[in-house]
Amino acid sequence: MNRRLGSLAAAFGVTIAAAAVLTPASQPRAASAELPVLDAHTHIIGGRNNAFFDEAVAAELAMMGRYHIAKSIVMSPPRGEYYRLNFDYPQFMGAIGRHRDRFAFLGGGGLLNPMVHTIKPSAVTPAIKAGAAGFGEMSSLHLSLAPEHGYNFAPADHPLLLLLADIAAAHDVPIDLHNDALLKAEPRPARFAGFQDPPILPATIAPLKRLLQHNPKAEIIWDHGGADQAGDMTAQRVGAMMDRYPNLYMSLKPLPPNAPGMNKLFSKHGLDAGWAAVIARHPDRFFIGSDNFYVPHHIRPDKAPVQFSRHDGEKMRAIRAFLKLLPAGLTPKIAYANAERLFKLKL
Numbered sequence: 103m104n105r106r107l108g109s110l111a112a113a114f115g116v117t118i119a120a121a122a123v124l125t126p127a128s129q130p131r132a133a134s135a136e137l138p139v140l141d142a143h144t145h146i147i148g149g150r151n152n153a154f155f156d157e158a159v160a161a162e163l164a165m166m167g168r169y170h171i172a173k174s175i176v177m178s179p180p181r182g183e184y185y186r187l188n189f190d191y192p193q194f195m196g197a198i199g200r201h202r203d204r205f206a207f208l209g210g211g212g213l214l215n216p217m218v219h220t221i222k223p224s225a226v227t228p229a230i231k232a233g234a235a236g237f238g239e240m241s242s243l244h245l246s247l248a249p250e251h252g253y254n255f256a257p258a259d260h261p262l263l264l265l266l267a268d269i270a271a272a273h274d275v276p277i278d279l280h281n282d283a284l285l286k287a288e289p290r291p292a293r294f295a296g297f298q299d300p301p302i303l304p305a306t307i308a309p310l311k312r313l314l315q316h317n318p319k320a321e322i323i324w325d326h327g328g329a330d331q332a333g334d335m336t337a338q339r340v341g342a343m344m345d346r347y348p349n350l351y352m353s354l355k356p357l358p359p360n361a362p363g364m365n366k367l368f369s370k371h372g373l374d375a376g377w378a379a380v381i382a383r384h385p386d387r388f389f390i391g392s393d394n395f396y397v398p399h400h401i402r403p404d405k406a407p408v409q410f411s412r413h414d415g416e417k418m419r420a421i422r423a424f425l426k427l428l429p430a431g432l433t434p435k436i437a438y439a440n441a442e443r444l445f446k447l448k449l
Contacts, residue, residue: 137425138172138449140438143239143278143325143353143391145179146197147398147407152189154398155197161411162396163201169418172438172449173204178211180241180254180280188212191234206447208238208278210266215240215254218262235445237270238278238323243306245282245331246298251406253298257309259316267313267320276321276351276444281306283335293362307334314347321349321444326393328367328377329355336365337376344384351444353391354436356424358416368420373427385432389441390425392417 146158166174176198178190190212198205214237240263246253256263258281270277286305314322327340344350359368367377381388395411402408425433438449 136170136422137433137437138170139390139421139425140441140447140449141166141171141174141392141394141421142323142389142441142445143355144174144176144394144396145239145407146176146194146396147401148189148193148197149398149401152193154400155194156200157398158396159194159197159201159205161398162394163204165394165396165414165418166204168415169422171418173206173447175206175208175235175441175445175447177208177239177278178213178215180211180215180239180244181252188216206235206445208236209234210237211239211241214262214266218256218260218266234275235447236275236278236323237266238276239325240266240277240279242279242281242309243284243304243332244280245294245303247294247331248297248406248409251297253300255304257304258306259309259312263313264316267317267322270321271317271319276323278323278325278353279310280325281310282332283307283330283339284332285334285339288332303332306332307339311343311347314343314350318347318349321351323351323353323391323444325353325391326355327352327388328365328374329357329363329393330365331363333364337374337380341376341380341383344380344387351387351389351440354388354424355391355393356417356420358420361413361416361420367424373424381432381436382429385435386440386443388436389438389444390421390436392421394418 144162146155146162148155148158162174176194181188191207191209195207198207241254242256242258244254258279266277284303284305285307288303290299290301290303327335340352354367356367357363359366367374369375394414394417395407397407397411425437428436442448
């Protein structure tokens with residue numbers, strides 16, 4: 103790493119080794135009747151005073167056992183300017199560290215992401231001080247989908263995200279990015295009325311392209327493929343961007359056919375033809391990321407994480423249905439192999 107990039111890394115407090123993960127090398131897991139899955143995008147919520155992560159981990163382990171999820175990557179949701187109870191890897195590492203063969207983690211959603219959304223580039227302070235498999239969940243446009251589900255926006259080519267791309271590239275770790283897709287600025291859809299979204303939603307595709315161009319060695323994961331809320335993350339657009347930017351990856355979030363959300367992976371006849379085509383064209387750059395929320399028992403039922411967690415089982419069943427529709431040669435790649443390679447993990 104050159105001197106300038108080294109100083110930038112120090113500003114972020116980065117101590118990531120190229121292959122640093124929470125999980126040590128281990129023997130292959132016993133064969134299962136179901137293909138193992140590496141779920142590359144999950145959230146655990148610690149509840150009151152961040153004191154109940156063990157309960158959330160227990161809930162996730164139970165779900166993983168039920169649906170043959172061999173390993174999960176845990177991260178903080180992308181926090182904005184103000185959250186009453188913020189957290190990141192320091193708060194949950196103890197809970198997941200007791201299950202080292204089942205979890206890895208990303209850092210930054212609770213520490214770095216608020217900086218991107220509120221702090222000028224000249225005021226960068228240390229953020230990540232422990233090893234992680236990457237940075238995330240970061241966000242560019244993060245729409246509010248419930249009264250307490252926060253809205254935040256910073257363009258994907260924000261100076262701090264460009265800086266983070268350089269640091270991630272130097273340490274050979276990916277950036278997990280939530281970027282609700284809009285080709286141009288649009289009025290807020292009526293279904294988001296009453297939440298935190300502004301009247302006009304910003305364009306996000308062009309800034310994402312500039313982030314990808316900025317450092318071609320920086321591996322950027324575009325979250326929630328197939329479950330785009332804004333509407334412009336179409337299979338055709340994703341395919342065209344992957345054709346142009348070999349550093350673009352995507353975590354897929356299969357939803358039940360009757361679930362809200364646009365550009366879903368399923369059609370009336372099985373797998374959506376557009377998504378099937380782009381996945382086949384770029385078979386090494388897609389993997390599963392459920393976006394499930396796991397919560398302790400005491401959280402009030404009207405809180406957003408609890409509302410989202412009610413659909414965890416449905417999403418797991420959708421993941422299994424989706425994998426069974428893929429051509430046999432693609433299934434292991436999407437289920438676990440691509441994420442293993444990108445995050446340098448081993449099931």
